[in-house]
Amino acid sequence: MISISPFLPALTLGLGGMLLLVLGVSARRVALQAANGGAMLVLLCAAAATLAAPDGVLFNGLLKTTLFTRFADTLIYIGAFAALVLSFDFNRKEGIGRFEYPVLVLFAVLGMVVMVSANDLMSLYVGFELQSLALYIAAALARDSLRSTEAGLKYFVLGALASGLLLYGISLTYGFTGTTSFPAIAGLLGGAVPTGALVGLTFVVVGLAFKISAAPFHMWTPDVYEGAPTSVSALFGTAPKAAAFALFLSVLTGPFGPLLKEWQPLIVILAVLSMALGAIAAIVQTNIKRLLAYSSIGHMGYALIGFAAGTAAGYQASLIYVALYVVMSAGAFACVIAFRRNGRAVETIADLAGLAAERPGLALGLAIFMWAMAGIPPLSGFFGKLYVFLAAIDAGLLPLAIIGVLTSVIGAFYYLRVIKVMYFDAGQPGFDRASPGVNFIIGLGAVVTVLFIAAPSPLISAASAAARALMG
């Protein structure tokens, strides 16, 4: 008799999603509100179940839940919940208020939860595809908009390529080790390493790097962020990033753990390229969603620094970084959603001129997120960078830390530009008031970002416990 309780969160998400689907089809008039409220409720229940869930290995070793997976799950719920709150008002105003969206979010979250707790290459791939497919549809949610459908299609085509690469990597690994179970693969790779497994490892890394949009596999990110409805971009910028990063960590430290020396250089390359590209390419952007896309590429680079260190302290640093980034990113997207002039969404940076004079709270919110992303103390982003750089230095990756410091100075320039436009430039009045939900997310995100310095220990201790659980 196995206990089902470690699987309860996933079960809640799956059943909840299907229930809402039935409800949405049968009760058309109240479908949107019911689906949104229901989806939030399901997420909360799943989060509660996750916090109460014990460690466990399920279904003959297909899934494994630990402190690490619960940490990642919590981040996913936070990101998805924020994205749902943000989408509610925005989707209605943009005429895309369909009840399918919250349902898709739930299925995407289910996929993420499954892939994060995967303990077998097969369950990994199933979870991975479930979240990907749900997100492809979400990107094309505004199906009458050329930009949105183009974004959805681009995401789908490139995503399918990445899935193909991942699957190829998985099949090579299976072919050369004869098993798909994580512990078994790790055991076999501990001895003589077949070359085919190394090729498989490379393909797996590429497939996952695509999902976290690490350079040079980032090409889809700016287009999709820009083209997708902003509420969907807000989702892309938070939950899937955290999930894919956690999966990346668990795959490379789990089955490929013995190959640390082989994958470490790959992660270093990804980190350097992402940081450099994120910092330099963002300078010329004029659209704030594209700017946030490049910024997210850069941030994944910083998070990968801790990963590349290959130590418990490094993984801890990466988890801290990703957690802080999810909050900042949700807050920044909430600000973008709040920018509306005379009923129309504003997306170019130049249009933000004069925001501080008219909506000081909103401008302060975005300024806080921008400064935090730039890594200026005393805001939370600084501590994320501090932890990853220290971990890198302790692991003997001093050049990586130096590159990180340099790119963050370059990056500070474009974050500062957004603040400059909001605060210093005179602009036309006419900004609309944001809805309470959006204001709530901005306020909460800003408070967490600002006050992290006062109480850093809960997150840091949790990340430390998660990193230890990851190392086994």
Place this chain on the structure above:
Amino acid sequence: MNLAGFPILSLITWLPLAGVFYIATLKGAEADIACHVRKAALLTSLVPLALGVWLWSQFNPAVAGFQFNEAYAWLPGLAVTYKVGIDGISLVLVLLTLFITPIAILSAQGITTRVRAFFSAVLLLESFTVAMFTATDFLVFYIFFEAVLLPMYLLIGVWGGPRRVYAALKFFLFTLFGSLFMLVALVWIWRNLGTTDIATLLHTPIPAGAQMWLFVAFLVAFGVKAAVWPLHTWLPDAYGEAPIPGTILLAAVLSKMGAYGFLRFAVPMLPNAVQQAEPLMFTLGVVAVIYISLVALAQTDVKRLIAYSSVAHMGVIIIGIFTFTVEGIEGALVQMLSHGLIIAGLFVATGVLAARGEGLAMNRLGGLARNMPGFAVLLMLFSLANMGLPGTSGFIGEILVIVGALKVNFWVSLLGGAGMVLGCAYMLVMVRAVLFDKHSSAAVAAFTDLKASEYAALIPLAVLVLWVGIYPASFTHLLDAPVAALVQTHTAALASHTQLAMVFSK
């Protein structure tokens, strides 16, 4: 926990935040609440000042180390505690900050747009600055050293003059670039000595080989902030473009952060490197004094002239610090205090002129002694103090630095002292152009004398300038113990190093 029995330093540091919250939550149209916001800000800045004065009365000047210590568990895993405490050096600078902030708020009568944000930024700046001066952990120090940038960037950029955007960006990037070097040095020290606790670091020798590059890193970081020539180029722009209260805070308080950094970190932790760098620092100081004084002489705008005069006086402070004598360092500290008071007085006076609405170009003013006698007396007092006239605070600082320098090098002393002569030249040019001469226009002749709020800002500064000038012991007795300890450790560290070298050479 500490002498006071309650966390007095944290209270002083974070009390202004209460004002920020109060101001930020005020509702109403800008014009209606402006007066209320101003009063609230002033009141919030006066309470920490009162607490600071009480702290001063409770402070034990015989102790060289940190007092009123507080420590809170902070970053787990990194073994960093949030630690604060003060010694005589930081107490003087904390008092200066607490005193200057209400003055700056009083002089902000001209700010009428986005008042809530403005006074919030000023109070935030006060909190961060005090947090930095009281930090006894290197990481905490670094965080607030950088954090000061955020409110200051907005103060310059939003409420500044015509070239404010350029000035704000230049200020931000210069300082960010500089503090990056400090971050590198900080991480190196942290990883190699295993701690960021300043009290421990002071007693942990750093290998002589690493000292030189650490010093270069500190020099860039603190030199930018202290506007040491040639890292000062951001300063005339920032001072010139910032709104008057921002300029006052920049010149009186923020510029002291760099000099404080030299005293707190570079001098005690890197004895060999600072000794080697002494000629370099003397040169930089002397160049600042002479060259920048000449530049000041060429200015046509009152505000920029005072800005350059400020850089010149920072040169004196640098010379004083790097004499490594009790007189020199104590002189530098008195000069920091005195410069803070005088420069604040001069900028408040500039603000008075700006508020009269005829601009700050010297050729468009003149003859103000006739219609603004009160103003003329006070401006004259601050100008004389800036020249280092005996009886004013400026004299005490400069004479101590000159005496300290004389012990080390005659020429440095002579050339540094030349600054006093050049100071007379440009200050008297300014005084003549503004107060004497003929009225350049009817509008200038119609200027009214100081208002109550302007007196309220200038009189306390004038009183303190005279107080420090006439009875400096009230402040120097705070500095005696820590400065003596500083000089002693420096000499001892050098002696042990020389002995070691002799042992090896045998």
